[in-house]
Amino acid sequence: MRSAKMKFQVAKQLSNYSHRLINKTKQKSRDRNHHEMVAVEIIMAAAMVAVIVYLYVKRQQRYWARRNVPHLKPEFFYGNTKTLDHTEQLGMIFARFYNELKSSGPLAGVYMYVRPVAVVTDLELVKCVLVKDFQHFTDRGFFYNEVQDPLSAHMFSLPGSKWRSLRQKLSPTFTSGKMKMMFSTIVAAGKQFNDFLEEKVGRESEFEMKDLLARFTTDVIGMCAFGIECNSMKDPDAQFRVMGRKFFEDQRGLVKNVFHNAAPELAKKAGVRAVNKDVADFFLNVVRETIDYRVKNNVKRNDFMDLLIQMRNPKESESGENLLSFNELAAQCFLFYVAGFETSSTLLTWTLYELSLNQSVQEKGRQHVMDVLAKHGGKITYESVNDMIYLDKILNEALRKYPPVPVHFREATKDYQVPDTKITIETGTKVFIPVYGIHHDPAVFPDPERFDPERFSPEQVQKRHPYAWTPFGEGPRICIGLRFGMLQAKVGLLYLLKNYKFGIGKQCKVPLNFDVRSVILSPEGGLWLNVKKIY
Numbered sequence: 422m423r424s425a426k427m428k429f430q431v432a433k434q435l436s437n438y439s440h441r442l443i444n445k446t447k448q449k450s451r452d453r454n455h456h457e458m459v460a461v462e463i464i465m466a467a468a469m470v471a472v473i474v475y476l477y478v479k480r481q482q483r484y485w486a487r488r489n490v491p492h493l494k495p496e497f498f499y500g501n502t503k504t505l506d507h508t509e510q511l512g513m514i515f516a517r518f519y520n521e522l523k524s525s526g527p528l529a530g531v532y533m534y535v536r537p538v539a540v541v542t543d544l545e546l547v548k549c550v551l552v553k554d555f556q557h558f559t560d561r562g563f564f565y566n567e568v569q570d571p572l573s574a575h576m577f578s579l580p581g582s583k584w585r586s587l588r589q590k591l592s593p594t595f596t597s598g599k600m601k602m603m604f605s606t607i608v609a610a611g612k613q614f615n616d617f618l619e620e621k622v623g624r625e626s627e628f629e630m631k632d633l634l635a636r637f638t639t640d641v642i643g644m645c646a647f648g649i650e651c652n653s654m655k656d657p658d659a660q661f662r663v664m665g666r667k668f669f670e671d672q673r674g675l676v677k678n679v680f681h682n683a684a685p686e687l688a689k690k691a692g693v694r695a696v697n698k699d700v701a702d703f704f705l706n707v708v709r710e711t712i713d714y715r716v717k718n719n720v721k722r723n724d725f726m727d728l729l730i731q732m733r734n735p736k737e738s739e740s741g742e743n744l745l746s747f748n749e750l751a752a753q754c755f756l757f758y759v760a761g762f763e764t765s766s767t768l769l770t771w772t773l774y775e776l777s778l779n780q781s782v783q784e785k786g787r788q789h790v791m792d793v794l795a796k797h798g799g800k801i802t803y804e805s806v807n808d809m810i811y812l813d814k815i816l817n818e819a820l821r822k823y824p825p826v827p828v829h830f831r832e833a834t835k836d837y838q839v840p841d842t843k844i845t846i847e848t849g850t851k852v853f854i855p856v857y858g859i860h861h862d863p864a865v866f867p868d869p870e871r872f873d874p875e876r877f878s879p880e881q882v883q884k885r886h887p888y889a890w891t892p893f894g895e896g897p898r899i900c901i902g903l904r905f906g907m908l909q910a911k912v913g914l915l916y917l918l919k920n921y922k923f924g925i926g927k928q929c930k931v932p933l934n935f936d937v938r939s940v941i942l943s944p945e946g947g948l949w950l951n952v953k954k955i956y
């Protein structure tokens with residue numbers, strides 16, 4: 422709150438000064454030398470602004486020092502995140518902070534530009550922030566603009582009170598019963614994907630897999646959330662895929678992000694959007710048309726859209742106790758789409774990369790798929806897929822080594838006294854959990870660069886801290902689509918392993934670098950593999 426006061430004082434001084442400047446300027450307008458005088462005044466004003474900005478930045482960047490919290494020494498203006506201008510992925514930046522600060526206590530401070538951010542460096546404190554003391558950390562502190570940009574008001578970005586009611590309404594949508602209902606749709610997309618690959622392998626031996634995998638998950642989520650055949654498998658420029666890609670590419674605008682962060686209320690008033698207008702119009706239209714069609718023709722498809730339509734308030738501009746307004750409904754649909762396809766497709770991408778590097782794990786996975794299928798009469802059913810526990814181990818290990826969301830975000834909604842320390846996290850402070858750093862800490866996962874699915878055997882899981890592995894987050898705001906994401910990844914992986922063999926392609930860089938401009942942990946330049954059909 423101090424910083425708000427500070428900003429106000431700065432603004433007042435500036436405005437006083439400019440008034441004086443204008444008055445003086447008027448008074449001297451008869452003066453022959455007034456041009457020179459004005460020049461001098463302007464230089465002085467600029468100097469004064471520079472001094473004020475300097476003092477403001479300096480003061481902001483003493484926040485952790487003032488509060489006696491262990492912290493990294495900030496660089497003027499940039500803080501500790503000079504690399505935010507796209508030379509290092511956000512997950513790596515926070516992993517670096519974690520490594521530098523974990524010996525100094527359970528919580529430490531860094532600066533993203535002038536904003537102080539608390540970094541959790543201890544697993545017990547991870548548990549407190551995400552679960553035990555969740556009531557102090559109900560928000561993520563993401564920008565949204567309900568009025569001008571209704572799609573941005575989705576469950577991921579909404580603050581505590583608004584989030585809670587939505588989460589309650591939507592939770593029944595993701596039970597295992599509902600997953601079972603959607604299973605046949607996921608398998609249908611898996612078959613299409615398989616047919617497509619078969620044709621492709623007939624023509625080429627080495628190709629880029631990341632885009633193909635994204636097209637598979639786009640089709641799955643498109644069918645399940647919108648009941649639409651997106652056809653991105655056959656048509657790489659299908660609208661759904663184009664719009665999804667555009668949304669993620671758009672997240673990179675640094676100026677926009679700084680504005681969202683520094684002055685969210687002002688940004689809202691100025692009508693700044695979080696979702697690009699083309700993308701928003703496209704999705705609002707699709708949702709509108711889908712609802713109209715289904716209501717008119719009484720179509721039932723056992724998918725997310727069906728469940729959402731059941732919650733639709735007939736008075737579409739209003740929310741309700743157990744009902745959603747049209748905008749709310751559209752925003753959740755949109756979120757399922759963006760949260761669902763990129764995370765799951767990068768999970769599959771990294772999985773194939775590691776399986777290509779280690780043929781013995783790949784072969785073991787394939788054998789497992791064959792064995793389980795044989796046990797179930799060769800049928801791909803909800804039960805047989807659930808039985809493929811070694812695929813879970815492989816995917817869990819890929820999620821450890823490459824958590825698609827490599828940092829968890831919280832914002833303190835009440836002051837919080839960090840247990841066993843003298844530190845208080847003040848209301849409004851951003852609190853980040855460095856997931857990638859924890860997943861690669863040799864003290865938590867020995868020999869962390871080794872890809873070893875056996876880390877997820879029950880015995881080894883037992884030996885670890887329960888919050889060592891959190892690729893889906895934890896607590897009341899844990900990923901709501903966790904089961905769905907795992908299910909579609911498993912179905913995709915089983916088709917891949919059953920019918921194809923993968924090796925590292927000639928065009929593939931080893932090790933693969935991270936795409937620094939992507940918010941999701943994604944390989945730069947895609948994944949080039951050589952793929953052979955198994956007969």
Ligand code: HEM
Nearest residue numbers: 577757760761764765826893894895898899900901902906
């Ligand atoms: C491998 C796939 C996925 C990964 C790794 C993943 C990861 C995550 C993570 C880390 C969070 C934040 C959790 C936290 O802050 O504690 C999250 C939130 C969320 N995810 Fe996922 N996700 C995946 C798939 C999906 C799918 C398929 C859907 C929907 C169909 C989905 C919908 C959501 C939603 C709605 C939230 C916000 C939950 C809330 O704030 O209450 N996710 N996800």
Ligand SMILES: *[C@@H]1O[C@H](CO)[C@@H](O)[C@H](O)[C@H]1NC(C)=O
Nearest residue numbers: 778779780781782872873874
């Ligand atoms: C493949 O993974 C297994 C299990 O982690 C490991 O024992 C083996 O050494 C790995 N092989 C290669 C070539 O990395």
